[in-house]
Amino acid sequence: MFQEFKLDNLEHFSKDLEALLNRQRKEIKSITDSNAVDYADVLKPLQDLDEELSLFFTPLSHLNSVMNSEETQKAYEASLPLLSKFSSEMAQNIALFKKIEAIKADSKEAKKVLEHEVRGFILSGVNLPEDKKKRLEEISLKLSELSNQFSQNLLDATNAYELIIEDEKDVEGMPQSDIDAAKEEIDGKTVYKFTLQFPSYVAYMTYGPNREYRKELSKAYATRAPENEEVIDQILALKYEKSQLLGFSSYAQYALETRDASHEDDVITFLNELADAALPQAKNELTELKAFALKTDDIEDLAGYDVGYYSEKLKKEKFDFDDTMTKPYFEQEKVLQGLLYIVSELFGVTFEPADIPTWHTCVKPFDIFEDGKLSGRIYFDLEARKEKRGGAWMNDWETHYVDSKGETHLPSAFIVCNFSPTTQNIPSLLRHDDVVTLFHEMGHAIHHLFGKCKERSVSGINGVAWDVVEFPSQFLENFAYEAAILKRFGFHYETGEPISDELMAKIKETKNFQAALGILRQVEFSLFDFVLHQDLYQGEEVQTLLDGIREKTSLLKPPSYNKFQHGFSHIFAGGYAAGYYSYKWAEVLSADAFFSCLDNESGFNKERAKGYKEYILASGGAIEMSELYEEWLGRKADVQSLIKLYEIA
Incomplete structure (x- = not known):
């Protein structure tokens, strides 16, 4: 039913991949050359091939991120050119495009798949002359290599x-x-x-x-990975060239073709309005912090490296609270079990430990059951180690869909975090921020795992517009601040004592401590990313752009040596180019949905949660998110919910 996670062919992985791709080339040619004109005879088998390729390659890309080694790097880097070439060939296959373009689809899902396929071909340059097609292929290959190089440089510098x-x-x-x-x-x-x-x-x-x-x-x-400056220049130049070849004025304009936001001005206006709303409160927050550092340690020149330290001390003085007070109550194992129980109760599923092979001893896999039937599988890899790249993420592997033979496939996903590892003396203990992170990634996972679409291309997180893909993750993370939720798994790791009402109240009370400064920081990242992709910036122009944006968003001037962009893997190695704004864009939906589902007694309204699962999660990318949202609640999301969430005056 599910694929077994194993990878024992690293030495000849690229050769095996090449053989698989060559076989798929033949099958695609057979479909293209056939007399087939129906959706079931063309797009169904093509989606089967997509799933087959994903099942084969995802274990390597995943392993390269979580158990990085010379062997995984070598296999991964050898595979990228093969995948890039194959992808470019398919995207620019005129005969296949013409066949797909002529297909008529009946169901809503099939129509959306068809719409996305045609759009994908056009955005890949299928209508371009041969010389420009060849150049696009070269660009795609080089971008894949540069993205990997950026990530590897950062990992090496971090470990050094x-x-x-x-x-x-x-x-x-x-x-x-x-x-x-x-x-x-x-x-x-x-x-x-x-x-x-x-x-x-x-x-x-x-x-x-x-x-x-x-x-x-x-x-x-x-100052990590200074060599990434040259990598960034190459990435930006290639993305700009790509957008020009396809008839767009910039990469930002090109990117919005597949986003929920319609126009570049909509994004810039949204971000600036958010910054304007946060600015007065942010100035007050910084003034308060400077005064506290001066009073506490006679610090007259508060610097960026002081902010975390004095913010934590100020929070403790102001609220008699810091993370050290909650960390003993959030033992990783109990938090995970609590999260699974909450998701079970909220969405009517159960989780059972799965006795299956994994890539590391600390990985915890679970099978998911719905109405007594197996419905999905999830793997948790939560502890930091030197072979794992930093951050936290969800990665989908298998997808729920019905294949061309009428067989139903079940979904699986990985959740990866970098929490404090278990030691000989103490178990892995989480900061409350870590608890929020785990809820966030679980929100992504259930978006994929609870998908019920029959068409692979729009099932789970597939086909979902990039700037709303964070909605389900942000929605779930908001519950990690509610006392009714925290008391389900908050027990002292040594004494078993439950977390007190007072401590839970402080978690909620401090949630929006320095929230306005946090919003400015996110707006800074988002504006930098989006404006960076509205034109071609090279060399010092990149830093100059960032400095200009910081004139408004950074109330504490960063030192000249700060090269934040060299580590901005979200946009240079993670797919968020011209899309970092999506965190805040999606947060309007998540905040509004959260308040609609919140119940102060139990933590959530089960009836509303049921609707959220049936409308938002189950539908994947088959229907536009704004349309799904209105179907669910009968109205559009209210942007004021975001202001309310952060308690900004």
Whole structure:
């Protein structure tokens, strides 16, 4: 029923992939040359081939991210040109395009698949002359290689740095779990090692008492992978050239062809209005923080590397709260079990541990059952390790759909995080932010796993507009602040004592602490990304653009050495180019949906949640999200819900 996760052919993976692609080429030619004119005889088998390729390649791309090694890198890099060439061939296959263009579709799903296929061909340059088609193919291949190079440079730079602290006073006041995670014995002497891997980095930036060490860590983080400057220039030049070849004025205009947002001005206006709404409160938040740092430690020149540290101290003084108070109550295993229970109750499914092969001993797989029937599978890989790239993400593998033979396929997905690892002394303990992250990624996963479409191309997260794909993830993460939810899994890892009502109230109370500064930061990233792709920026022009945007959004001037863009993997290695704004764009939907489903007693309204599952999650990309939303609630999402969510005056 499900694929078994195993990869024992790394040495000859690219040859196996080439053989599979050559076989698919023959099958596609057979379909193209046939007399078939029906959807079932053309687009159904083509979607079967898409699934087959995904099932074969996803384990390698996934392994390269979570168990990175020279072997996975070599196999992955050897595979990219093969996939790029195949993709370009298919996208520019005029005969196939003409056959698909002539097809008539009956069902709503099939019509959407057909619409997306035709649009995809056109955006891939099927109508271009041969020389321009060839150039597009070259661009696609080079972009794949550069994206991988950007990511690998960043991973290598992250792993190359270590800060060794010898004096115990320089870790005083830090959470014991972070001290224990950093503690090492070198030549019989106890030292504390901090790295640029996110759990370690954020621990010292938030709690580390030595200002000079915070500055050193911050500078190391902000200057990672300087070689990515050249990679960025190449990526931007190629994307600009690609958009010009296809008849668009810029990559941003090209990208909006497949987005929920209709016009470039809509995006820029939305972001600027959000910044304007947050700016007055953000200035007050920074003024308060500066005054606190001055009063506390006589800091007259508050710097970026001080913000996390003094923000945490201010939060503790203001609310008598910090993450150290909640971390003992969020044991990874209990949080995960609690999340599964909540999703079960909310959406009428059950999770059972699956005894199957995985890529690492800490991976936890579960089978999902709906109405007593097997309906999906999910894998959780939650702890940081040096072979895993940073961040958190959901990756889909198998997709729910009915194939050309009438057989139903079931979906599967991976959730990957980088939480503090289990040690000999303590289990993996999560900050509340980590709990929110886990809920967020689970929101993505159930969007894919609860899809009920019969057509693969629009099932689960497939075919969903990029700027609304964050809606389900943000929707679910909002529940991670509700007391009715937290008390289900918040138990002290040593004593078993339940998390107190007072502590849960503080989590909710502090949710929007410095929210306006956070919004400005997201707007900064979003404006930089979108404007960067509205024209061709090269070399110093990239930094100049970012500096110009920061004039409005960055109330604390970053140091000149800060090269944030060199680590902005979302847009240079993660598919968010000209789309980072989607986090906030989708958040209008998620905030409105959250308030519609919220129940202060149980945490959620089951009837509304049922509708959310049936309309939003089950429909995947078969219907435009704005249309689905109105079908579900009978109205459009209200942008004021986002302002309400952040409690911005």
